[in-house]
Amino acid sequence: MAKPVILSVDDDPEVLQAVSRDLRRQYGDRFRVIRADSGAAALDTVQQLKLRNEPISLFVVDQRMPHMSGVEFLEQAITIFPDAKRALLTAYADTDAAIRAINSARIDYYLLKPWDPPEERLYPVLDDLLDDWQATSSPPFEGIRVVGNRWSPLSHQVKDFLARNQVPYQWLDMELAPEAPALVAYAETDGQRSLPLVLFPDGTRLVQPSNLDIAAKIGLQTQAERPFYDLVIVGGGPSGLAAAVYGASEGLTTVMIEREAPGGQAGSSSRIENYLGFPVGLSGADLARRAVTQARRFGVEILTPQEVRGVRLQDSYRIVSLSDGSELSCHALLVATGVSYRKLDVPGMEALTGAGVYYGAAMTEAIACKGEDVYIVGGANSAGQAAMHFSKYARRVVMLLRGTSLTASMSQYLIDQIASVENIQVCPECSVVEARGNGHLESIVIANAATGTKEAVAAKSLFIFIGATPRTDWLDGLVERDKQGFILTGPDLLRDHPDRDRPHGWTLERSPFLLETNVPGIFAAGDVRFGSVKRVASGVGEGAIAVQFIHRYLSKV
Template sequence: MAKPVVLTVDDDPEVLQAVSRDLRHQYGDRFRIVRAESGIAALDVVQQLKLRNEPVALFLVDQRMPQMGGVEFIEQAKDVFPVAKRVLLTAYADTDAAIQSINSARLDYYLLKPWDPPEERLYPILDDLLDDWSAAFRPPFEGIRVVGNRWSPFSHQVKDFLARNQIPYQWLDIELEPEAAKLVEYAEAEGRQHLPLVLFPDGSQLIQPSNLAIAEKLGLKTQAQRPFYDLAIVGGGPAGLAAAVYGASEGLSTVLIEREAPGGQAGSSSRIENYLGFPVGLSGSDLARRAVTQARRFGVEILTPQEVKGVRLQDSYRILQLADNSEISCHALLVATGVSYRWLNVPGADKLTGAGVYYGAAMTEAIACSNEDVYLVGGANSAGQAAMYFSKYASKVIMLVRGESLATSMSQYLIDQIAATQNIQVCTCCSVLEVKGNEHLEAIVISHGKTGEVETVPARSLFIFIGASPKTDWLDGVIERDTQGFILTGPDLISNGKLPRGWNLDRPPFLLEASVPGIFAAGDVRYGSIKRVASGVGEGAIAVQFIHRYLAKV
């Protein structure tokens, strides 16, 4: 943690230098001594310290200064750092003003000039004040702070990106936190159109930043170090991370490219309880963190956030075209992009996405839902896991399930947990017809299939889990996919004993190989895959064995 600040202000350069020298001599080992030559300059310093989240322990300010006197400065500075101790330096002739300011500026003490010798006339007083301040001081949060509005899609995007990349941050709601409004004012970013404001520990700031801008600021790697790799993996979910670990550990130069955050859809899961070897379960973020650490230990280069826009073939090379217009070439390509949640196609949903309507677990919004009714749409495991998580915060969780029961799409252990949780209500044969609201979600229209009843209920948070589809348009015209975009591999490519069109090898495609030799698919993006975390991990590991066999013949 940075040292707390002692700020001294005086318009006389010689006096300022002398008091700074004495303060540094006595307190420099515990406090950072900062000085300013005027009240106006000092106010700017105070605001910058607030933006950097550096605490001020004590103000030592001269009374007689042009433009802004010491008392006036203290009156304004105490609004920024209300618990900082306040001491006025004054001449004998100004003692009456100093005494009067004890009430108006809540002055802690006033000192007469000169203060020599400081051992008798300065240090004992400041020692007591600083000891009092230190006893009550609680160190501030030292990471990233995000100032925004709960109903802002931009704010949700920033929070979700930081959380999924496991970067600690502090959320300050402009409508609930008085300090948030002050930070916005100091950063000159007033107005909702300028939120969120992202403040970094070094004092820098970004307004409505893109994920890429945040990544670059944090030093996340978005560009490859090399032009060529033995194995390139697109997608950082369980399948991609498993392939990266096995590929790199077995000597393949490996790069993994992830569009959002390592962990994929599984990384946003609040609790995975049926994963082998974890009897009490683990969160998706914990699984992702462990896997990323393991992959990096073996030398995997992870690019995030980075997106692949296309792929072209050149002899035995597969060349990836990235969103920043750079290219990476490889001998073997593994597509492990998983699937994305399908969007709710009802009136109002697009408009309110990120402002009360969310896709996936959106754990970043859980605390904001405290003591509210939360609605979930979906009846598969992801919806069940989310329901259990939100039940810890919400007054009630209402699951809207299109089918007649959860049994057809959800694991029994989750069904049992939901049944045993008093504040979870399962509404079967129910669907959402419309979402309503101006700046944020205010109500949803629900159709009850059994009774034919249509009702409008107030709502502030709606989370969607209605199946998923692959995002494989960037592979259009390169490899064969089914009508939904899932990648065909191995035996699924052979029709009536015929190899796929354009296949130029004597052997048939390997089990997880696509219709182009050297391109493989694993996990949820593959046609016919089992949509389970363990299955994705297994396919990623198996794919590496076929990749070795392919590379042996290149």
């Protein structure tokens, strides 16, 4: 933790040097002593310290300074650091002004110059002031701070990116956090139009940053270290992470490319309770963190946020094109991109996405929903896990299901948990048909298929956990997929051609391996694969099994 600051201010260079010397000699091991030669310079320093979230414990300020007196400085400085102690340095002729300043600037003590010897006339007073400050102060947050508006889609994007990459941050809402407007002013940005503002511990800041901007600042790897790999894995969910661990641990040079954050959709789950080996469950973020640590220990390169835009073949190599224009070549390619939540295509939904309407994001937005009614669309495990998580914060959680019950798509353990929570309400045969709001979500229209009625209800937060949409357009013209975009592998490549024993265009003497696509050396695992079981454990299993088939393929290359 950074040392708390003692700020000394005096326009006389000799006095300033003397007081700073005495302060460092007595307190330099516990406090950082900073000096300023004018009130204006000191105010600038105070603002910069506030932006870095470094606390000021004590002001030691000369009263008689040109342009801005010590009292005038303190009157402004205490609005920024109201808990800092204040000592005023005065000459004998200024004692009346110092006494009046006890009320106006709420100074804690005034000291007459000169203060020699400091052991008798300076340190005892300051020791008491610093002891009092330490007794009542709490350590400041030392990580990244995000100043924004709850209803800003870009603010939500920044929070979600940091949360999913497991980067600690402090959220400061412009409408709720008292210090937020001041931080925006100190950063000299364009007010509300410059939000979100991301403040870093080193004092630097980013205004309306992209995920790539933040990634570069926090040190995430976005570019590969080499042009060729034995194995390139596209997608960092459970399947991709498992393949990375097994591939690298068995000697394959491996790179994993993830467009958002390691963990995939599973990484945003608030609680996974049916994963083998964790009897009390674990969060998706914890599972992702463990897997990433394990993969990196074996030497896996993880590129994030980075996106694959296409793939082409050249002799025995598979060459992937990245969004930054670079290319990587490999012997074997594993597609493990998982699925995304399906968009809810009803009036008003698109315009309010990120401003009250969210896809997933239970871990990111839950605290902001404290004491409110939360509506969830979906009835699978991800929706159930979200409902349980929101129930800890929200006044009421309403689950809207198209079906007649949860049993068709949700694990029984979750159904039992939901039934036992009083503030979760399940509404079967209900769907959202419209979202309304000016700048942010204000209400939704719910249609009840059982009664044939529609009802508009007030709502600030709607979370959508429906369907599964694979993002596989980048494989067009090369890898065979079904009508929904799921990748066909192994025997499924012949499901529409029972008269064949090999896929169209297949040139090898052997048949495709179980998880191999119609292109030799390109494999698929996890939710993106046609016919896969949509569970974390099965995704991990497929990722591990895929590596065995990749070894068999590489042995013949």
